[in-house]
Amino acid sequence: MLSRFPIVSVKAHSLPYRYGLEPRTALEVRLRPDNGLPEFILVGTHLCHQSNEARTEQVREIDRILPARGGPPVILAGDLNARPGSDPMKIIAERWVDAIAPRSEIDYILLRRGDPWKVIEVKIVDERVVSDHRPVLAVLEWTR
Numbered sequence: 001m002l003s004r005f006p007i008v009s010v011k012a013h014s015l016p017y018r019y020g021l022e023p024r025t026a027l028e029v030r031l032r033p034d035n036g037l038p039e040f041i042l043v044g045t046h047l048c049h050q051s052n053e054a055r056t057e058q059v060r061e062i063d064r065i066l067p068a069r070g071g072p073p074v075i076l077a078g079d080l081n082a083r084p085g086s087d088p089m090k091i092i093a094e095r096w097v098d099a100i101a102p103r104s105e106i107d108y109i110l111l112r113r114g115d116p117w118k119v120i121e122v123k124i125v126d127e128r129v130v131s132d133h134r135p136v137l138a139v140l141e142w143t144r
Helices: 052-065 087-093
Strands: 007-015 024-031 040-046 074-079 096-098 107-112 117-124 136-142
Touching: 007 052, 024 052, 040 052, 052 087, 087 096, 107 136
Parallel strands: 040 074
Antiparallel strands: 007 024, 024 040, 074 107, 096 107, 117 136
16 A cells, blocks of 8 residues: 555454465555544455455455444445445445445445545546556545
């Protein structure tokens, strides 16, 4: 992860995986902005692309790791390899708001419900040379 804000701490959380599939992690980075915003947590992950059951287990573990409320605000982003409405995304939707909906495919920027972010702008860049994923940008405003 890259940040213009100071990184206060970094934790790598191992996610459940099944024999023969790639191990996955959720990387939690605590950032301390120097512009008046509060400290917040950014979590990046890349969930299993081969098994819906593994993705569902991984999402449940992320829900267990990250607090539903309290503490610093949390943003979860990454390639979840799950389409909107799939079993893993139904679990996510209970505690997270999809900042880029309805344009989501398998890459997401998710805001924890109750955290005071407002989505100002979303861009999905039509760039297919560097990756098989299109870059996703969300401009957020802190409303407190």
